[in-house]
Amino acid sequence: MGCLMHVYPKSIMSLNGTEWALIHGEYIWLKVTHTLHVSHVGVFEVQVVGGEGVKFVFSKIDIQNPDNEYSFCIKLNKVLECTPFLKDSEDFVKDLNCSNDLFMFVRIMRKRF
Structure with a gap:
């Protein structure tokens, strides 16, 4: 089971223009702006899934079922x-691999849900 945490601006640091989030004792590269966190406080979580990857x-998202999770x-x-x-x-992953823009990828995935 992965470590679950809410990602808030204070948990993100910038190193050489790249943003990193401290998750489960390791810095994970996240190109995510603070705007996402401020506008979606409490609705955006990141999990490190036992060496299997990063889960968003x-x-x-669903007005009639606001507690439903999409990931x-x-x-x-x-x-x-x-x-x-x-x-x-x-x-979308192919686009991510070409652009290296994780923030845009996360936004697109959320929008598609």
Whole structure:
């Protein structure tokens, strides 16, 4: 089972223009701006899944069922799991691999849910 934490701006640091988040004692590269955290406080979580990757968990997407969780897990720019399944997720990963823009990838995935 991975370590679950809420990612807030204070847990993100910038090193040489790249943002890193301290998760489970390790710095994980996250190109995520503080705007995402401020506008979605309490609805965006990151989990480190036992060496299997980083899992992004969203809630407050479905107005009628705000506690429903939507998630995807990536490792080395590959989607390992996506709940509910998004048929275009592999195409989004290809874009991520070309752009290296994790923030944009996370935004697109959340929007598609």
